Amino acid sequence: MLAWIRFFIVAAIMLFALSLFVSELLGFYRFGFVMNRVHAAGIGDTLGLFSVILALMIAEGISMVTLKLLLLVLFMWFSSPTSTHFVSQIEYFTNPSLYSHVRREGISEEELSSRDTENKEGGESAPL
Amino acid sequence: MNSRFRQWLDGGLDEAEMIRIMDASELPDRPREEIRQEARQKKEEFLKQEEIQKEILASRERTRWFYIFVAVLSCVCLIGVLLGLVAHLPRFGVENPLTMEVVTRYVEEGLEETGAVNIVSGMILDYRAFDTLGESNVLFTALVCVLILLRADRKNMQAGREDYYKIRSDQYYDLSHDAIMRFAGMVLMPCIVLYGMYVILNGQNGPGGGFSGGAVMGAGLILSAAAFGFDTVDRIFTLRLSNIITFVSLSFYSLAKGYVFFMGANGYDNHIPKGTPGAILSGGMILPLDIAVGIVVACTMFGFYSLFRRGCIGGKTE
Structure with a gap:
């Protein structure tokens, strides 16, 4: 048993x-x-x-x-x-296009994609 | 040695070649018509070459089916030969005096003759130790080849790009300043190295041995290099130390096995105690040979990692 x-x-x-x-x-x-x-x-x-x-x-x-x-x-x-x-x-x-994959409350998609372009220009990614 | 040959060895140019290059550099001073004619000629040559290429492609197209036919035929023949061989193998476990003689000897008298509980260890490090010596030497030769090809010294690097390796590794791959990596390395590295030693020392009693244990120890060294940085590992593991212990291991292996083979071939007793089967100190020469092979394998593994990542072993780049 x-x-x-x-x-x-x-x-x-x-x-x-x-x-x-x-x-x-x-x-x-x-x-x-x-x-x-x-x-x-x-x-x-x-x-x-x-x-x-x-x-x-x-x-x-x-x-x-x-x-x-x-x-x-x-x-x-x-x-x-x-x-x-x-x-x-x-x-x-x-990854230079990291923020296009991120969705977070309080931050619009335009702002996220603008961070991506900043990264592409600056070369270094900033913390969210 | 001939000075021209030495010049060629050093990568210098031939005298005739130098003159040709100097002539070519003076092209713009020549009359324009001549240059045009030369260009026309070159274009014609190029077109001719293109036609030849097209012809080659067309002939390939014609012979394509022939190649496919030959490939399929050879594959079918190979499959047939292999299947025929398998069909003619003796059935598993059935006594066959022609094929089972050596195997029977290994299984029945291996423990008594080698002192190793693990018959495979007894085979590769006692009956067929010469083969294992060759394998260790192949590994060492591979390390030497990678050292020649990838070492970041003056001969292998373009002038002005000496710190190429350093910049790349510093940018992305250096994880040694990360607290998570350091802690994980601190916990895992001793376990991995200890397990590698366990596998090497128990090679004659269970599954394992020099190659597998050496690979595990090499993985431990690689982890410590990734977790604590190459500077920490370089304090212990230098190119000189690596060379010395690899040389000592390989020559010890050769001398020990040479002694055993010499004595055995001439019918003498080699006076190496077998020990009790199952204990760590047993199996005669198997344990020291396992340790030698394991050291060579560990050094080779770490050497590969170090050379591929930064182009040197032990920190000092020339």
Whole structure:
């Protein structure tokens, strides 16, 4: 009985992780702008990976393997957000038409596009 | 050495070529009619070349189907040969004295003869260590080639553009002043290097060994260079140190394996203790050889990264 309860919990978490990975893949291949794709990739790399490993940890029970899986999650949670952060930072510093992708309350689209032209002339992008 | 040959080696111009170039520079002083005629001639030559090009294209068009036919035919032949070979392979796991002799020897007596639990390590670093030495030397040669091609010294850079590499890396790719990068590097780098050492030291007991562990350690070095800047890494890892440890590793490998092969070929005992199988200090020469290969691979990985990013190893550009 307990084994079945455990199995269903593991299956539910696995299915949740699978849905996250499907959304990650869809976003990664269907979005056009880098920042959106980085966001989609970040979902799968953090919560999706954590869900898969949580399911595996529940399936395994408390043992040395569980500890290793936990270390794996810690490692991925350090490395993956750092890399996505730098991909988006490079995009922010090098894309001259960045503000045409940005929509923010209180700032009109003309002002945003004028910032783009300023960037093109000045060469260096200013923080929003 | 002949001075003209030396001149040619240094990229200098031939004497006749110099005269030709000096003649060409005096073109505008000649009468206008002559220049026009020359231009007409050049145009005709150009048109002729264009016609030749068109003819070549047309002939290509004619022979296109022939090429497609030959390509398909050769592919089909290759597929047929490979499929025939697969069909003639002995069935998996079935005893076949012709093909299974070496494999049986490895599986049955590998542990006893090499002292390594991981039979693959026993194979590549004991039975076939000569092959692995070649692979390490290939890696080292690749590093030397990249060093020759990409090193940012006087010979490889255009005059007046010496700081091209520096400017580009400073503008976009230097992440070492970022607090996030520093913290992530501080947490991740020791783990990665420690894991690389674990993989190298356990090469004879489990999956791993010199190549994989060395690649992991090289990744750790690359991460530290990206996170803390090249200045920090240059304090430890200089070109001189890289050369010394690569040379010492490769020559140690050659000497150790030469000794073992010499003794084995002449039927002597080589007096290298095998140790208990499963312990870290076991497997005879496999552990030191793994360490040597791992050091070479780590240096090569970091050398590639450093050369491709800034054109030098260890900071000093000439």
